[in-house]
Amino acid sequence: MPLYMDIHHVDGVTADAVAEAHQKDLEIQGQHGVDYKSYWVDEANGKIFCLVDAPNAEAANTVHREAHGLVADEIHEVVEGT
Template sequence: MPRFMDVHYGMHGITAEQLDDVHRADLAAAHAEGVHFEHAWADPESGTVFCLSEAPSAQAVRRAHERAGQGVDEVHPVPLSV
């Protein structure tokens, strides 16, 4: 399944607990879209969150985040990795 890195901006001051909550909401919503969120990393200072997923399409990643009540600013297909 294709892999994606999505990026959220504006999440300044996000805490570990909030990241856990957001990730849990994403996981619950993702199932309906066939998306598997693998990892998320957050920079509370710049308010940037990166999420790595496997998904049928970029649109599915976007819909999964929307179902979880979140916007997403960028969804990058990342067919290459090392």
């Protein structure tokens, strides 16, 4: 399955808010064949990064949209290195 890194630009983002949103993603991701692996938050610069296995980029964004409405501003297919 393809691996994606998505990027959100959110002024005033907090790690606590992202943790809540991530939990909502986990609750519904199976309905779309998606597996959100991990996320990172850069509070100082208002950025969130999510790593996700998904059949396609739209499926990954659909989970965000349905779970909490915060769709990614960018999404990139990536290959994991060692």
